Amino acid sequence: MKIVVCIKQVPATGADKRYTDDLTLDRTGVEAIINPLDEYAIEQALRLADDGSADAVTFLSMGPEQASEALRRALAMGGDDAILVTDAALAGADEWATAKVLAAALDKLAPDVALMGMASDDARGSLVPGAVAAMRDVPLLSYGSELKLADGTASVRRLSATGFDWLSAPLPVVATVTDQVGEPRYASLKGIMAAKRKPLDTWSLSDLGTSAGDLHGAALTKVTDARAPEEKAPTERIENLSAAESATKIADWLAARKLI
Amino acid sequence: MPYLPTADHDELRAVVRELADERVAPRAAEIDEKGEFPWDLKELLAQQDLLGTCFEERHGGTSLDTIAQCILVEELARADATTSLLPIVQKLGALPILLAGSDEQKDRYLPRLASGEWLIAFALTEAAAGSDVAANRMRATADGDHYLLNGSKRFITHGSVANVLTVFALTDQKAGGRKGMSAFIVETDTPGFAAPRVEHKMGIRGSPTAELTFDDVRIPAANLIGDEGDGFKIAMETLDRSRLSIAAQAVGIAQGALDASVSYAAERQQFGQRVSEFQGIQWMLADMASHTEAARQLTYAAAARVDALAPDLPYWTSSAKLVAGDTAMKVTTDAVQVLGGYGYITEYPVERMMRDAKITQLYEGTQQIQRLIVARQLLERAGVAKGG
Numbered sequence: 001m002k003i004v005v006c007i008k009q010v011p012a013t014g015a016d017k018r019y020t021d022d023l024t025l026d027r028t029g030v031e032a033i034i035n036p037l038d039e040y041a042i043e044q045a046l047r048l049a050d051d052g053s054a055d056a057v058t059f060l061s062m063g064p065e066q067a068s069e070a071l072r073r074a075l076a077m078g079g080d081d082a083i084l085v086t087d088a089a090l091a092g093a094d095e096w097a098t099a100k101v102l103a104a105a106l107d108k109l110a111p112d113v114a115l116m117g118m119a120s121d122d123a124r125g126s127l128v129p130g131a132v133a134a135m136r137d138v139p140l141l142s143y144g145s146e147l148k149l150a151d152g153t154a155s156v157r158r159l160s161a162t163g164f165d166w167l168s169a170p171l172p173v174v175a176t177v178t179d180q181v182g183e184p185r186y187a188s189l190k191g192i193m194a195a196k197r198k199p200l201d202t203w204s205l206s207d208l209g210t211s212a213g214d215l216h217g218a219a220l221t222k223v224t225d226a227r228a229p230e231e232k233a234p235t236e237r238i239e240n241l242s243a244a245e246s247a248t249k250i251a252d253w254l255a256a257r258k259l260i
Numbered sequence: 261m262p263y264l265p266t267a268d269h270d271e272l273r274a275v276v277r278e279l280a281d282e283r284v285a286p287r288a289a290e291i292d293e294k295g296e297f298p299w300d301l302k303e304l305l306a307q308q309d310l311l312g313t314c315f316e317e318r319h320g321g322t323s324l325d326t327i328a329q330c331i332l333v334e335e336l337a338r339a340d341a342t343t344s345l346l347p348i349v350q351k352l353g354a355l356p357i358l359l360a361g362s363d364e365q366k367d368r369y370l371p372r373l374a375s376g377e378w379l380i381a382f383a384l385t386e387a388a389a390g391s392d393v394a395a396n397r398m399r400a401t402a403d404g405d406h407y408l409l410n411g412s413k414r415f416i417t418h419g420s421v422a423n424v425l426t427v428f429a430l431t432d433q434k435a436g437g438r439k440g441m442s443a444f445i446v447e448t449d450t451p452g453f454a455a456p457r458v459e460h461k462m463g464i465r466g467s468p469t470a471e472l473t474f475d476d477v478r479i480p481a482a483n484l485i486g487d488e489g490d491g492f493k494i495a496m497e498t499l500d501r502s503r504l505s506i507a508a509q510a511v512g513i514a515q516g517a518l519d520a521s522v523s524y525a526a527e528r529q530q531f532g533q534r535v536s537e538f539q540g541i542q543w544m545l546a547d548m549a550s551h552t553e554a555a556r557q558l559t560y561a562a563a564a565r566v567d568a569l570a571p572d573l574p575y576w577t578s579s580a581k582l583v584a585g586d587t588a589m590k591v592t593t594d595a596v597q598v599l600g601g602y603g604y605i606t607e608y609p610v611e612r613m614m615r616d617a618k619i620t621q622l623y624e625g626t627q628q629i630q631r632l633i634v635a636r637q638l639l640e641r642a643g644v645a646k647g648g
Contacts, residue, residue: 186275186278186279186308187275188308189272189275189308189309189313189322190309191309192271192272192275193322
């Protein structure tokens with residue numbers, strides 16, 4: 001049973017995001033981390049390896065060369081090996097192009113489960129898992145709070161408004177998990193030292209049998225503008241009032257906005 | 261002798277800092293207030309392989325160089341001085357075995373210490389023998405293929421929680437502490453051993469400082485470290501190395517106090533502006549930062565000498581501990597001043613750091629003893645005194 005965890009390197013959550021002239025993210029001088037939501041996918045895969053449900057865990061990332069740092073960090077947490085798909089032609093890749101490339105890499109790796117986080121911390125598109133599943137023509141099991149593997153079937157436990165559902169599909173699948181999986185482990189010192197010796201291969205587009213031409217210049221979409229969200233109005237505080245007076249104030253506030 | 265941190269050192273610092281910020285710092289105030297040994301953090305550090313950095317890989321350790329071991333201690337102490345004592349004392353207690361133990365002793369004890377399954381403590385100090393190590397009175401009497409240990413120890417860090425101790429006792433009372441003392445390994449479940457009392461302390465309050473009593477504690481002769489009479493030499497060689505951990509701890513405490521001061525000064529508003537905009541505060545912060553960095557670099561320079569087995573390593577480690585301890589005390593005191601009234605209350609961490617800093621001027625050789633060591637070596641180099 002082989003799991004490939006797809007991870008993305010993103011700017012640190014609190015980092016100041018800047019854009020280059022062609023409206024792609026300027027990564028110079030910005031601390032980069034593993035997308036925090038991908039860490040739950042890593043944790044889920046490693047738990048399946050720990051309990052014997054999976055016997056190989058590979059990490060896969062598409063990104064610039066520095067994304068190998070994120071793969072090393074993942075390898076320090078556990079797993080066996082990693083692949084970085086990097087190519088100058090991939091600069092500015094959109095969700096479609098990313099999904100195309102990951103799907104091609106997954107075709108080559110042929111895992112039972114391609115596991116991903118539920119979204120990336122920088123773009124938050126949540127489009128890639130579904131696109132990869134469609135391109136590879138395999139089932140998508142999304143938003144799992146847990147993933148189980150047994151008898152050629154993958155199942156995810158998905159929380160709903162009233163409880164939870166178990167969704168199952170025959171392998172191979174694409175699956176995504178949420179932060180309900182449980183806290184990602186810290187890399188141990190021996191894990192960090194071992195990670196330096198684990199295989200980390202780099203693939204280019206030609207290694208995947210594709211080219212910039214096939215990817216329409218790495219993007220079907222075009223970014224026309226990028227700006228920081230407008231600052232929210234300052235928080236209104238209701239303080240030093242009795243419970244009844246506070247409740248009236250809150251009700252008035254909501255009523256004024258036609259929310260109640 | 262290269263002592264600038266490498267990329268591996270930087271990575272270790274980042275990893276330990278993340279762990280310390282997320283898991284250790286949030287526990288620090290509670291550990292201090294309750295005076296409880298942090299068993300949870302001992303488990304965490306064991307799990308992350310951070311109690312075995314001074315042990316060789318064949319014994320289950322990670323065999324980090326001394327600068328890396330300093331960085332580990334520094335980053336833990338930045339969050340909580342008590343927690344930083346976990347790797348410090350694991351190394352301190354094990355050093356006599358690492359320096360002079362037999363292969364059998366190493367194979368038996370080091371793997372359990374490297375994994376963190378067992379804790380060790382270093383039992384040298386006695387009520388009447390602090391700085392004056394040679395005044396030790398505890399006795400070890402040969403009894404067939406065993407020794408009988410009798411006497412007591414005081415101020416033993418982790419003495420009440422350790423599974424095993426390195427203990428110093430006189431095998432030849434006439435020869436006295438310098439020539440008649442020997443080092444032993446004692447498992448704490450041996451009958452006759454007790455830790456009847458722990459001290460109430462000003463700082464490092466989660467780290468139990470115990471009084472230990474030995475009443476006909478019978479241990480195998482195989483637990484003698486080195487030869488009879490080697491004890492004083494083993495103790496001194498241990499302290500020559502271990503005091504560098506205290507320098508690193510002091511640097512970490514100072515850094516923690518500096519970081520808390522900078523973030524407070526950047527937030528706090530008085531007289532219509534941020535406190536950090538007052539030059540008086542800026543000058544204090546600049547002094548705190550510069551002295552902390554100077555102490556850190558001296559500590560790393562000494563660490564490089566430890567790894568190079570430099571003949572003058574006591575000069576370097578004593579000098580580093582002297583400078584770092586005094587720096588920690590000064591910087592934490594200034595941090596309380598930067599925070600003003602808020603610095604004096606337990607809502608902010610700097611008063612705890614100030615109390616914790618004081619111990620770095622006292623244990624593993626007082627600052628006065630460090631000056632003695634530095635001065636002796638200086639004068640020895642000048643040819644006017646013999647080393648002691």
